[in-house]
């Protein structure tokens with residue numbers, strides 16, 4: 001009998017975008033690929049940079065999500081051979097864990113004959129990750145805002161103006177999301193809550209219209225970045241270099257350490273160069289790239 005292989009490609013994501021801590025994220029044109037083939041026993045074949053760092057046993061995050069889907073439908077997961085082709089660097093704030101969760105859920109659902117709706121796959125993904133801002137755009141693409149509504153999620157798309165280029169500077173050191181969440185306070189002042197509410201509203205309009213003045217003001221945050229900057233060596237220098245080269249603003253991508261500059265197309269090449277040089281001057285090698293917004297999500 002012919003082997004059936006399910007292939008799932010999942011985009012990287014940049015979460016938070018400054019003021020949208022834990023609620024907004026955008027899918028980027030950088031991908032992880034997962035394949036699932038029924039086999040006699042569980043095995044893994046992982047390729048790409050840092051492949052040796054991905055767990056190749058039952059604790060693998062893509063496999064754990066795969067199992068969760070089968071538990072959800074009340075079936076025993078079949079043994080599978082899982083192929084993982086890494087394009088999204090690990091623990092850099094580009095949603096690698098979200099790709100694994102979405103890849104495992106979507107692969108399992110397809111292998112099981114698609115018994116679970118996309119909305120329920122999304123609910124499972126959010127429950128596993130614990131926040132929606134990476135897994136939602138990883139699953140359905142685009143820039144998305146997620147808000148709880150009673151026991152459900154209201155998900156909306158945030159139009160992204162074509163003139164805005166996301167430039168990511170990915171350093172050669174890691175920062176786990178768990179570590180970057182540990183430094184956050186559990187309570188914030190009313191002034192900081194108001195500051196972020198206002199800036200998130202402004203950010204959404206600025207992304208939609210491409211208004212540079214609004215973007216400059218909007219890319220500020222008081223809920224997570226002030227506490228995390230100290231974990232990212234060279235933050236001030238790279239931020240200064242990006243602004244000097246003409247970026248509208250710079251934020252921490254997800255929980256970091258990748259830094260994301262939002263830039264007009266005409267300035268993108270100069271901003272890339274300046275960010276790489278600034279990090280290099282502190283002894284950090286950074287892979288700096290202009291990307292686009294992925295509009296399809298997991299395929």
Ligand SMILES: Nc1ncnc2c1ncn2[C@@H]1O[C@H](COP(=O)(O)OP(=O)(O)O)[C@@H](O)[C@H]1O
Pocket residue numbers: 032054055060061062084086089090091092093094095096097098099100175176177178254255
């Ligand atoms: N392709 C993958 N397959 C399996 N597990 C993965 C994959 N990518 C990431 N992970 C898991 O997610 C962890 C990184 O998660 P996290 O610290 O949240 O960083 P990120 O910002 O990249 O999501 C990795 O250490 C690994 O355990």
Ligand SMILES: N[C@@H](CCOP(=O)(O)O)C(=O)O
Pocket residue numbers: 013015016021022023092093094095096097131133134177180181224253254255256
């Ligand atoms: N809102 C989360 C986003 C984490 O994104 P990641 O790409 O770093 O996993 C947070 O800021 O903790």
